[in-house]
Amino acid sequence: MSTVATDLALDVSDLELVYRVRGIDRPVLRGVSFSIERGRSYGLVGESGCGKSTAALGIVRYLPRNGRISAGGVSVAGRDVLALGARELREFHARTVSMVYQNPGSALNPGIRVGAQVAEAFTVLGTARKEATERAREALGRVQIADPGSVMGRYPHQLSGGMQQRVVIAMALAKDPELLILDEPTTGLDATVEAEVLDLVANLQAELHTAVLFISHNLGVISKMCDRVGVLYAGRLVEEGPVETVLQDPRHPYTVGLLRCIPRGGVRKDQGRLDTIPGFLPSLGASIPGCVFAGRCALADDRCHTEEPSLTEARAGHAARCFHQERARGLPRQEAAELDLAPIDRSETPLVRFDDLGKVFQQHGADIHALVGVSAAIWKGETLGLVGESGSGKTTLARTLLGIVGPSSGIVELEGRTLAPRFQKRGREDLRALQIVFQNPDSALNRRHAVGRILMRAMSKLAGVRGAEAERRVVELVDRVRLSERTLTQKPVQLSGGLKQRVAIARAFAGDPKLVVCDEPTSALDVSVQAAILNLLVELQAERGVSYLFISHDLGVVRYISDRIAVLYLGRLMELGPADVVFEGPHHPYTEALLSAVPTVDGGGRDRIRLEGDVPSAAEPPTGCVFHTRCPRRLGSICDETEPPLVEVEENHLMRCHIPLDELRTLLAAGPPPVSAAATAS
């Protein structure tokens, strides 16, 4: 994608942008400058609230009513965007720039068929209706939709998330834009689908020579997709340069901190703590005399607090806004006390045991097999990680354990006792033993109740204590999850996402639970906050010997926190084994595909395998091995006809595959399988 092109597709210079809140202009972007050459891609990273999306909206002048560009310039393909009149701006939006947002479901009109929506992208450009339909068909083909004809006749809700995002991309590219802005385009998608969409964008970009502005919080995605990257913090570009050097040799302490927060390199909870970035992002529009990051930087000295460092080049094309660039990589780590994680004794009765668990949902008269014969156990003090694409049954398994749904067959045991299928029939001891931390703390905490009230109630219901004793224990609990007592009088809306999640964790721990279900507890949080929450969960485990059932789509996180990992596909257990074994392999072909879909910061490393198509419907699962329709290592008719049993291929390692372990080991060493005919055709 590196054709020589000198003209700039986007040039942003000293952009200052303010939001007017309660009568005061609050700076959101502070003198941001960067540019993108034609055919190149530029990534903007940073935590939420640092101004990434605002920058994108400012560039296309699509700001909310209280937003205003107060200084600086933006030009796209040589045209000064800020000088455009209303009519020219509309023309500019129609022909020159395209945006793709995070949620494709809300970017498409639910009441109009896909074909008509894509065709509209052409008719607004003046194409005749008949021709537009034909062009729409081509456009859908270009984004690798296998059967454009039938997709065009469908409504958006009948498509999977990945397909929807392809349709949106097809519409965005209809006008052959000078600049394509992608704002977290794959954040809501499964890793396997994300990989496909990213490949697609990369291919199309190479083909069309479109300049891409890629906004993401995920450094791995940026590393895969972009030529250059800019790191935003509090509305300031703190570091900028080629992706390789910025990520491999960062010169700003914030970039260093961000990179260290990510669990990677196969580190696990018993081998080390995660680094965090202490403190908080300055509040919106705060006036900061010195370096924007000084308040959270371990290297900051007096000069950093009073004087703003300028963007200085560390090497050609790579600049950082820091006085201590040379020392940035040596940013001191925080003192980490050794954690004493008790060894797991698997000779005892397991804490929780699933025995041949099945769950069938009725939907439109069809049977949806959400869980099929799942058997697994979790011991005291152990974390079982649960991975799989959406629809694989992860959540159903967790909900069955909690008794939110009753199993259709099989039983759940707690310490050798069969549990009542539904939570309504379980006693207080069972309720307190099994608790949950939800994904989204905004939804999990009652926004009208103060934190103190939330915790006191949990204390009285779960621990059965009231009055002064309950108050004492709530204070203890709050201290335990590293919140200050002051938090007790605050309402959730006054807390940041990470603090809210701490409150939710405190609530789950009020009754001293034996097992806590963690349902994507960090996926709504920024990486630095994620690291702190993971550290907290591990600390609580070391201290109280609690077990976790940990659901996450982030495999790095799962690997870090889990002792054993269960891989689910279409409600069936495909693989179950110790975390290292499952990750290092030899593993199930499905696990292999999941792992190779994840873009890493270190770049490359794994040979890539792509899964074709969507997960089959759970109403009509494929015959034989349910994975055979997408399996890159399919043997032949045996896979289509006979379902392989889940067997213990080595100690503690169970797998459901016809390929013997030794052969898998050889296959894995030999690299990815040849690309199948279906994949090349598209």
Place this chain on the structure above:
Amino acid sequence: MSSVASPAPTPASPTARSEARAARSERLRLLLRTPTVVIGTLIIGFWVFCALFPGIVCPYNPIFDNQLPTSISPSLDFPFGTDTNGRDVFSRVLAGSRNILLIAPAATLLGTVLGTILGLITGYFRGIVDDVTSRLVDAVLALPLIVTAILIVTAVGSSSRSVVVLIIGLIFTPVVSRTVRAAVLAETELDYVQAARLRGERAPYIMFSEILPNVLPLVVVEFTVRLGYAIFAVASLTFIGFGVQPPSPDWAAQINQYYTFIDPYWWMTLFPAIAIASLVVSVNLVADGIREVYER
């Protein structure tokens, strides 16, 4: 934060603490900055004052007959003229808000409270309870409000104030419950409700302590919107002879008494009618403002 002994993070920036309070005062400020809300509030305030202190505002006694010359058209002495019974129309209009201002809010309050409870129950439990009640609600909503009210008043055979309050309140109940139910349905999808169930909370606690506070803003909006309808309903019922006994001054009763003489005695009907309109419009102005501010 990676060490057990590390200090606790600062829970929120110093400004965050006052944020919720700021949001409240921001709402109030927005309300007071909306001209329609201010005008509506002033007009309602004026009528409430008149209802409370008729003795202070009325230039003449609004009740006794034949104190003044009869049927004088509006003039400087009698700005709204006098009626056929020799009473000052201006005084009677000023004093005539009392009935409506007692019945309408009481009826609306009753309807809102009952409707909220019904909405919480149907929205939380769903299932059979919800299906049956929802169909009944549909049936009630299909009937014109006034006709239903007349039928019930006639059937009951009494038309005291409390009966009118009860009837309008009961008619409003399903309307309010439908709105509240929709909001409750959305709330029960949120995880905090699931969390409450998983710690063994009973349904009444979840409905009234967990969910109700979150739908309360909507209930407030619903109350103000219903109040406008209630004023209209009370006026209509009084017009056809329920609720108030003459000679007490009442706008709707006055219209009823004099509308047959509208030509040439238009002032006896027009001014009470304007008074009713002014109250309904002001309540709606305030309701719109509140709705806009809460639903932002």
